[in-house]
Amino acid sequence: MYKLSGVTKRYSRGKDTVDALRGVDLVIEDGDQLVIQGPTGGGKSTLLQMLGGLDRPTEGSVELDGTDLARLSEARLTKVRSQNIGIIFQSFNLIPTLTAQENVETALVPLGVRASERRTRAAEALASVGLGDRLHHLPGELSGGQQQRVAIARALVKRPKVLLADEPTGALDEGTRDEILALLDGLWKEYGLTFVMVTHDSAIARRATRVATIKKGRVTVTERTPAA
Numbered sequence: 001m002y003k004l005s006g007v008t009k010r011y012s013r014g015k016d017t018v019d020a021l022r023g024v025d026l027v028i029e030d031g032d033q034l035v036i037q038g039p040t041g042g043g044k045s046t047l048l049q050m051l052g053g054l055d056r057p058t059e060g061s062v063e064l065d066g067t068d069l070a071r072l073s074e075a076r077l078t079k080v081r082s083q084n085i086g087i088i089f090q091s092f093n094l095i096p097t098l099t100a101q102e103n104v105e106t107a108l109v110p111l112g113v114r115a116s117e118r119r120t121r122a123a124e125a126l127a128s129v130g131l132g133d134r135l136h137h138l139p140g141e142l143s144g145g146q147q148q149r150v151a152i153a154r155a156l157v158k159r160p161k162v163l164l165a166d167e168p169t170g171a172l173d174e175g176t177r178d179e180i181l182a183l184l185d186g187l188w189k190e191y192g193l194t195f196v197m198v199t200h201d202s203a204i205a206r207r208a209t210r211v212a213t214i215k216k217g218r219v220t221v222t223e224r225t226p227a228a
């Protein structure tokens with residue numbers, strides 16, 4: 001469970017300061033799905049970075065299961081991230097010179113998993129996203145949707161409890177976008193993930209049961225009972 005209290009993020013550049021987040025309080029229960037939306041520059045990616053331990057707040061606390069990520073040493077934070085948090089982005093961020101399988105394996109290196117087990121688990125993760133027949137392809141030999149599937153496999157191969165996605169379908173065409181969203185939805189349910197997704201897609205926001213809207217660094221949460 002995430003518990004954010006009074007999270008403020010101020011970016012300073014010389015005399016210029018930007019308050020990207022202003023006193024955000026937010027709870028995300030285990031196994032929940034939270035959709036984050038709002039205008040460009042509102043602070044969505046900044047909030048996701050706080051949740052992922054990729055950056056620290058200027059003020060406030062970001063507790064994951066009672067541990068404040070804002071106060072962890074860099075080494076402990078890296079450990080929490082590599083064990084518990086899978087992250088996917090709009091640009092798939094794959095390493096172009098590594099095959100699909102090798103890209104997925106990279107997530108297991110910091111966990112000290114043996115090479116043979118890394119290979120097996122990477123192949124299984126790729127099969128679970130429908131890419132069992134593309135293990136040895138390089139990113140440049142895959143379609144956009146397939147590259148995002150590799151990135152999803154890389155995020156999930158470590159069996160994290162949290163999956164964070166920052167506009168994961170932003171670079172994809174409409175048909176592929178629906179495929180990826182259906183895949184993510186299925187994986188969320190199958191693995192009982194805590195799933196937080198930033199999206200500009202209002203159709204997704206309409207379907208979601210819990211939506212956080214961020215404007216000028218402030219968050220409003222809307223809850224809805226899903227139609228049966």
Ligand SMILES: Nc1ncnc2c1ncn2[C@@H]1O[C@H](COP(=O)(O)OP(=O)(O)OP(=O)(O)O)[C@@H](O)[C@H]1O
Nearest residue numbers: 011012018019020039040041042043044045046047
């Ligand atoms: N590293 C940084 N240094 C300075 N300012 C930053 C930095 N990162 C973000 N900002 C500023 O913080 C604010 C929030 O940015 P953020 O990237 O979180 O917005 P966003 O909601 O994700 O927007 P988008 O929909 O365009 O992705 C913006 O005004 C942005 O200019």
Ligand SMILES: [Mg+2]
Nearest residue numbers: 044045046166
């Ligand atoms: Mg953003």
